[in-house]
Amino acid sequence: MDIVVSNASAKPIYQQVADQLKAAILAGELAPGEALPSIRGLANDLRVSVITTKRAYQELEAEALIDTVPGRGSFVAQAAEGLLTEERNRRLEELLQAALDYGREAGFSDGEVRERLELLAETDD
Template identity: 45%
Template sequence: MKIIIKNKSDVPIYEQIEEQIKTQILEGKTEENEQLPSIRQLARDLKISAITTTRVYNDLAEEGYIISVTGKGFFVAPRNNDLLRERMLCEMEEAMEKVIVTGRNAGLSDKEIIGALKKFMEE
């Protein structure tokens, strides 16, 4: 599992790690039922506190991305198509919001923004 921490980022380290693990799971780079590094191993690999990795794993388990198996560790949860769809819908909405704000800042009307989106979809 490849995780890159940007120390100069405004995003807290635990959020950076969570997002990267979520992305790897959703993109299929980390397989269903694959065992994740232990909390201590991940902390060692990333040179961060085990408290931080514990928070990451707990948050991911609470959101349904991973599961904890007592005495064995953490594993990627079975693929949940509803979760995947919801996540992608959320990402699409965020991207569309940026497009709309950028278009309006450029002085485009809603009709022009919609036209540009339709043209982009046709390509």
């Protein structure tokens, strides 16, 4: 996974790092139990302070997305699986709402939109 930071961004660097790691976890790119780069290693790769990467990891730990084991490193939390499911549900609802909104704008009734979704679901089986 590549993390890109920008000094030109309005967001602090630690927040950029935390946001990108969080996105990777919620997208399933980093699986529960998977080891994250060491704080020092990530700081070296990004050419930022160790304090910056430590703060990013602390943010993720506060959100229960990662667990840090002294002497062993940081790992994607097992609890992240539930967050991943929640995020996927939220995203599906957004997409379905967008489809419903589009259908209404195009003059379809809610029932017609539902029928089309059911038809699509049947053809994929």
